[in-house]
Amino acid sequence: EAAVTQSPRNKVAVTGGKVTLSCNQTNNHNNMYWYRQDTGHGLRLIHYSYGAGSTEKGDIPDGYKASRPSQENFSLILELATPSQTSVYFCASGDGMGPDTQYFGPGTRLLVL
């Protein structure tokens, strides 16, 4: 069974502070993704990666950076957090072969005050 874990599961941050969300996968998948989920918007893609050392911008990358230091780890970084970034963030991994089935982590709830 695919395994994607996220930390922290809950985070309260202050406006202007730096936030790092971490994701680890044990599937040996090349592809990893960061989404945010907001009521009325479904899931929106922030950043993604096709392998260690690579990051690509998704549909809503402004205000976010990403880092993929290894096959297993993919981080999402908010350098200057804002209240509009309050959301639930999901990480996923996918093998990218044919229909890329993505396996999701349990999510991180971020509240920016």
Add this chain to the structure above:
Amino acid sequence: AQSVTQPDARVTVSEGASLQLRCKYSSSVTPYLFWYVQYPRQGLQLLLKYYSGDPVVQGVNGFEAEFSKSNSSFHLRKASVHWSDSAVYFCAVSPNSGGSNAKLTFGKGTKLSVKS
């Protein structure tokens, strides 16, 4: 560009009744199609996927979906729902080239409530 529309934000059905959740997609070529389910405070889990062949695909827990190229649709069905099916269901589409173009585009989701 591809897009997904789930026209029903909320659906309520009685336990034991049949279910159809609607999904329409827009894509220049036949895409890969997926249904995911999200239970409260959990991540998304794959229910089923379609990429070619028989337009009716079977998934987990008695769910199935039917692809229609003429209608650009991929509706989800279940013959008899259980209270535990209460969740949010997402339809998603990706280009059928895999690899570097494997990004998913999600619909906004349909919240299913099953009343006993």
